[in-house]
Amino acid sequence: MPERVAPSGSTGSSLGSASDWRLHRILFLYVLGVLGFVLAMLWAEGRGLSRHWIGPIFLFSTVMVYAGIGVYTRTSNAEEYFVAGRRIPAFYNGMAGAADWMSAASFISLSGALYLQGFSGSGTQPGGLAYVLGWTGGFCLVGMLIAPYLRAMNLYTVPDFFQARFGGRWPRIIAALAAITCSFTYVVAQIYGVGLIAARLTGVQFEIGIMLGLGGVLLCSFLGGMRAITWTQVAQYVVILLAFMLPVSWLAYKQLGNPWAPAAYTQQLGKITLLEQQLLASEAEKSVLEAYEARAQLLQAKLRDVPHVLMAERQALSEHIRELRTSSGNISAIMSASRELAVMPKDEAQARERWTRELREAHERARPLGGMPLQSQPFAGDPNGTPEEQQTYELSRRNFLALMFCLMVGTAGLPHLLTRYYTVPTVSAARRSVAWSLFFIGLLYLFAPALAVLVKYEVMNNLVGTHFDALPNWMAQWSRVDGSLLGVEDINRDGILQFAEIRMGGDLIMLATPELGGMPYVVSGLVAAGGLAAALSTADGLLLTISNALVRDLYFQERQRSDTSRKRRISPEQRVILSKFALLLVALSAAFVAARRSSDILPMVSASFSLAASAFVPAMLMGIFWRGTTRRGAVAGMLLGLAVTVYYMLANVQGLQGVLPASVRGEALWWGIQPISAGVFGVPAGFMVILVVSGWELRRMKAKKIQN
Numbered sequence: 001m002p003e004r005v006a007p008s009g010s011t012g013s014s015l016g017s018a019s020d021w022r023l024h025r026i027l028f029l030y031v032l033g034v035l036g037f038v039l040a041m042l043w044a045e046g047r048g049l050s051r052h053w054i055g056p057i058f059l060f061s062t063v064m065v066y067a068g069i070g071v072y073t074r075t076s077n078a079e080e081y082f083v084a085g086r087r088i089p090a091f092y093n094g095m096a097g098a099a100d101w102m103s104a105a106s107f108i109s110l111s112g113a114l115y116l117q118g119f120s121g122s123g124t125q126p127g128g129l130a131y132v133l134g135w136t137g138g139f140c141l142v143g144m145l146i147a148p149y150l151r152a153m154n155l156y157t158v159p160d161f162f163q164a165r166f167g168g169r170w171p172r173i174i175a176a177l178a179a180i181t182c183s184f185t186y187v188v189a190q191i192y193g194v195g196l197i198a199a200r201l202t203g204v205q206f207e208i209g210i211m212l213g214l215g216g217v218l219l220c221s222f223l224g225g226m227r228a229i230t231w232t233q234v235a236q237y238v239v240i241l242l243a244f245m246l247p248v249s250w251l252a253y254k255q256l257g258n259p260w261a262p263a264a265y266t267q268q269l270g271k272i273t274l275l276e277q278q279l280l281a282s283e284a285e286k287s288v289l290e291a292y293e294a295r296a297q298l299l300q301a302k303l304r305d306v307p308h309v310l311m312a313e314r315q316a317l318s319e320h321i322r323e324l325r326t327s328s329g330n331i332s333a334i335m336s337a338s339r340e341l342a343v344m345p346k347d348e349a350q351a352r353e354r355w356t357r358e359l360r361e362a363h364e365r366a367r368p369l370g371g372m373p374l375q376s377q378p379f380a381g382d383p384n385g386t387p388e389e390q391q392t393y394e395l396s397r398r399n400f401l402a403l404m405f406c407l408m409v410g411t412a413g414l415p416h417l418l419t420r421y422y423t424v425p426t427v428s429a430a431r432r433s434v435a436w437s438l439f440f441i442g443l444l445y446l447f448a449p450a451l452a453v454l455v456k457y458e459v460m461n462n463l464v465g466t467h468f469d470a471l472p473n474w475m476a477q478w479s480r481v482d483g484s485l486l487g488v489e490d491i492n493r494d495g496i497l498q499f500a501e502i503r504m505g506g507d508l509i510m511l512a513t514p515e516l517g518g519m520p521y522v523v524s525g526l527v528a529a530g531g532l533a534a535a536l537s538t539a540d541g542l543l544l545t546i547s548n549a550l551v552r553d554l555y556f557q558e559r560q561r562s563d564t565s566r567k568r569r570i571s572p573e574q575r576v577i578l579s580k581f582a583l584l585l586v587a588l589s590a591a592f593v594a595a596r597r598s599s600d601i602l603p604m605v606s607a608s609f610s611l612a613a614s615a616f617v618p619a620m621l622m623g624i625f626w627r628g629t630t631r632r633g634a635v636a637g638m639l640l641g642l643a644v645t646v647y648y649m650l651a652n653v654q655g656l657q658g659v660l661p662a663s664v665r666g667e668a669l670w671w672g673i674q675p676i677s678a679g680v681f682g683v684p685a686g687f688m689v690i691l692v693v694s695g696w697e698l699r700r701m702k703a704k705k706i707q708n
Contacts, residue, residue: 020089031238037061038242041522051521055201058525062239062533063216066232073228078572081225081579082156082548084423088230093429094436096233097420099537101441102240103186104193104507105605106135106448107534111513112506114452118373126396126403126674127373128452132445134404138411139441143434146412147421149624151430155422157545158415158616159553165623166631169558174638176553178615179415180546182608184590186416187542189604191217191587191594193535196485196507197528207595213532214591217539218584225576226423229540236533241443243530244510248447251454251517265450268457272375275460279499280368287492288500292366295491299359303352310344310351317341370500375456395672402677403606409683410609413616415549416541455509458516464499471497474515478508486512543590547583551575606676607649614641614682622690633694641686648678 045054079085088096114128155161158179162171194213199206252261255268279285302309321337324330345351364371373380379400381392411417421430468490478486485505488497511531514523556575618641619634652675673680 058529059201070228080227084227088423090429090432093433096230097437098440099233099237100541102534103538104535111451112509130403134407138408141412176549179549182611183542186608190535190539233537236537239533248451261450262446291491296362402680406679410613413612416545551579610679613679614645618686630694630697633690636693637686637690641682645678645682
């Protein structure tokens with residue numbers, strides 16, 4: 001998208017100006033180009049183009065388009081680099097904001113959450129609708145309460161607000177550190193998604209896929225900062241929307257004869273309810289649950305005497321390999337047994353950790369429907385049932401509301417999202433820009449519940465019951481990309497795939513939809529390109545936010561304070577150059593963390609919302625709407641809100657229980673709220689402390705004034 005033909009700073013908000021119409025024509029031609037490219041690929045696939053070429057062509061073509069825009073809009077001007085010259089029209093800023101917002105979580109994982117957790121979730125797992133409602137509601141908060149006020153102050157970063165409003169060093173420093181923390185958590189999830197898609201498109205290893213995707217991220221954001229990111233995000237939004245709507249519409253037309261999925265998919269809900277009842281009554285499904293329960297009992301027995309069991313298993317396997325070598329000499333059998341020995345736990349701690357994790361998974365899989373709740377039930381449990389069912393119902397509802405609250409408030413505090421509204425020319429344009437963002441996001445969110453329902457019907461009606469020898473190839477291919485994404489196991493030994501024998505990760509549902517629905521492989525390439533665009537667009541904004549916080553809000557501000565006596569000034573060009581190098585270092589660090597595959601996308605993203613909500617929103621809202629908010633009150637509120645949230649998250653992480661001191665371990669969840677929604681405690685704590693400390697300071701100052 002050509003920034004050089006953008007309107008002048010005088011208006012920029014009028015959709016009727018000549019320069020805006022010129023932008024519209026360019027956008028129209030770009031959309032035609034994308035559609036033409038997809039049609040050309042469909043024609044080429046029909047003519048015999050190999051699948052091995054289709055994925056790399058999509059990856060290379062789309063990344064080159066984004067890179068071309070990034071190079072064309074490169075800049076070293078500070079105003080252009082940090083806020084795109086403040087002359088992006090509201091319509092295009094809204095579109096860029098939507099792409100920035102979509103992220104890998106919305107594009108890849110949202111439908112997966114709706115598929116795995118149903119609309120409202122289980123007792124402890126909030127349902128997928130919490131994400132749709134929370135994220136959408138959060139944009140209303142941004143538009144009404146925050147974005148116009150921040151834009152009116154002509155700032156560059158979110159920490160700038162805290163310095164301008166409260167003065168001093170600490171509000172800015174705390175805000176910058178909080179921005180780095182929540183944005184880094186967020187960007188790791190995006191780069192994980194980039195690696196996942198790049199690996200699937202090209203067939204390379206996951207770690208190499210991350211580095212390929214990272215190159216695309218840097219090409220977009222390194223040269224042109226916010227100016228380049230804005231126009232690449234506009235281009236990426238077109239790909240995202242087309243990639244999401246096409247497979248859902250295709251699936252809806254295939255199942256219902258109506259391509260308008262948001263209106264048609266409700267017909268499948270009744271069929272899914274019927275299929276769920278049939279699966280619950282199926283003897284084959286019950287045999288699967290019994291097999292998983294038996295596995296759980298075996299693991300429990302192993303965990304009672306880990307050292308002896310581990311030694312016995314290792315000796316037995318070594319003996320088996322010796323027998324194979326001396327008797328049959330079967331090379332494949334020897335290799336298989338050797339690999340099995342190589343992946344055995346190295347020590348007692350590793351064995352205990354692995355078997356505990358497998359025990360948890362076996363218990364989960366031993367539940368009806370593989371542990372998945374009924375798709376249409378309002379909440380788990382029964383408000384009129386037994387005490388246990390009533391408790392489950394209350395817990396489910398409480399976690400749903402808590403997560404929705406964190407996502408809504410966290411949206412209003414995300415630094416990379418708020419910075420997006422610094423780029424429009426006026427305050428009214430900021431309001432219109434938020435409205436356009438909501439519109440463009442709503443287009444995709446209308447289709448997400450439909451996709452989850454249509455895919456579940458496809459799995460239950462067509463995939464379940466297939467003989468293991470006749471399973472489609474795409475299942476094996478996805479398993480090779482990441483074993484946690486997809487797994488099938490004939491645990492009851494009947495040779496037929498049962499529903500409870502399928503383990504799908506939430507990050508797989510959207511990406512595998514074209515193959516599941518039997519669509520041409522080009523649609524798979526388009527979906528992967530859409531997921532890549534979603535992850536790249538958000539990663540660009542996040543990396544810029546982190547580098548700006550490191551360089552502009554921490555390094556230069558502190559250096560400027562220390563150099564005041566010597567009157568040394570730092571030029572804008574120096575700030576831009578250092579920001580670019582900081583961006584590069586942050587991107588490499590995030591790639592290193594993402595390569596460790598520590599978590600799925602959605603939990604990491606949700607954690608960053610809780611951090612942003614507790615660190616920024618109380619002090620920001622109080623600072624905007626209550627003149628009595630003091631610096632000490634803001635600092636105390638930010639620190640306590642963040643501390644409560646971080647503590648609750650870390651103290652209840654299963655993997656850290658053996659590392660943390662006993663005094664800080666979470667023995668029980670507070671009111672049954674899951675750690676992912678820790679912001680529900682941090683936000684009220686922040687508001688309360690700001691109110692108390694500021695009120696105390698105001699009374700003290702008033703008393704001092706009277707005394708004087």
